[in-house]
Ligand SMILES: Nc1ncnc2c1ncn2[C@@H]1O[C@H](COP(=O)(O)OP(=O)(O)O)[C@@H](O)[C@H]1O
């Protein structure tokens with residue numbers, strides 16, 4: 001039901017987070033906290049694996065946009081992979097598929 | 105969402121039906137029709153495979169009790185197998201696990 | 209007059225509770241909407257999966273009764289109120305029928321199983337508390353409670 | 359005065375439609391209840407899986423706005439009405455806020471993405487028709503329609 005994420009570092013100067021469940025107005029604050037903590041802790045690019053992310057809405061997009069701004073200031077980037085069709089559609093209708101780097 | 109059942113005969117004088125989905129006040133009438141048709145068509149005992157039956161309530165039980173009465177008049181019986189825990193609980197709290205023959 | 213506007217629920221609302229209201233047409237196809245809504249509510253409250261199933265079933269039995277017995281007109285509606293407390297989920301179902309004859313309730317008789325008469329027995333078995341109230345000209349209100357962690 | 363008792367919905371109710379009403383507290387944890395309810399309703403109407411997802415998302419955006427912008431008091435509630443027709447699902451969300459300043463709506467600017475401002479754009483993209491109405495002292499009503507098989 002709720003958004004969960006797990007974060008793990010690897011050696012190539014990039015790091016991964018797995019998003020799970022639902023990111024909406026209820027879970028977005030917790031997601032933001034975890035995302036920011038991960039960004040602070042590390043220096044590489046961020047890879048978000050969304051294979052288990054069932055649902056996201058504009059509240060979640062807002063958190064991601066905020067994170068991307070912080071990353072870009074530090075010349076870092078966010079890569080998003082394995083989006084389910086419904087979540088991918090959210091990125092495409094808002095044009096954010098051109099702002100974030102979406103991987104298959 | 106709705107109850108579906110498929111019926112197939114085998115040679116040993118018994119026949120099988122697979123129950124699927126949900127049997128409630130919305131789907132019970134259709135279930136009753138199919139069950140009665142199957143009982144009319146055949147002469148053996150009836151085996152109900154409930155491995156894909158997600159939900160049933162008293163409306164579905166009522167249909168089963170009606171069918172069992174018809175069967176008993178003809179010295180036939182109803183065997184019920186593979187009940188999911190929530191549906192099995194419905195049989196046990198109503199005591200109908202003693203009226204129907206429940207198999208694993 | 210619509211149920212949404214008129215029903216004064218008999219159960220006093222606890223101020224520490226969140227309240228969710230769902231009004232459904234008296235048609236069999238909408239009972240599943242009640243089941244979905246309550247599974248969301250009960251799941252979020254922290255009831256375990258088996259208890260969520262029990263609550264879904266109890267509510268569905270009450271909705272089924274509201275449709276079968278609680279409608280004097282062909283097109284009608286009934287109202288479900290959920291009171292969401294820290295430790296207790298209270299569900300009230302109010303229909304627009306003529307209320308209930310309490311003599312109609314009886315224990316199921318296994319020696320002579322009937323096609324009907326199981327709904328209220330199931331509700332009483334699965335829920336921690338069940339009350340019936342018939343308000344004048346307002347049909348039956350059945351109120352059921354389930355406590356968390358009991 | 360409670361929303362359940364007071365709101366006169368601005369959209370004229372079509373007599374061929376079934377009506378479902380859901381009243382939710384203005385708390386983030388209940389938006390998922392609205393999503394579950396509408397997935398049941400839209401699924402049963404025959405919308406395909408992708409469209410059901412679209413409708414869920416559009417409704418969730420409107421609920422999110424009712425919570426974020428549509429409450430003057432700390433504890434409040436908002437009301438969702440579903441009109442279920444043969445060919446069309448109509449959803450109205452009414453809050454108790456101060457209504458909307460239409461100048462607040464703008465297209466998202468990709469050159470300068472903001473953290474907010476996407477909700478209404480998403481609703482308009484996914485639904486077939488969207489209308490806003492502010493009734494005096496009744497907050498905003500956003501009404502959205504989705505046609506079957508279009
Ligand atoms: N909402 C209601 N309004 C009026 N009478 C009701 C209502 N719910 C139940 N009853 C009465 O209680 C009886 C027992 O209900 P129940 O145990 O659910 O079995 P069933 O509905 O199969 O008869 C019903 O037959 C009916 O007479």
Ligand SMILES: Nc1ncnc2c1ncn2[C@@H]1O[C@H](COP(=O)(O)OP(=O)(O)O)[C@@H](O)[C@H]1O
Pocket residue numbers: 423424426427428453455456457458459462463464473474475476477478479498
């Ligand atoms: N229910 C509402 N009541 C009052 N104002 C609203 C409501 N919904 C939306 N608005 C206004 O419309 C603007 C745009 O809404 P939206 O596109 O959902 O983006 P966001 O909520 O992120 O600002 C909001 O910032 C707010 O000013």
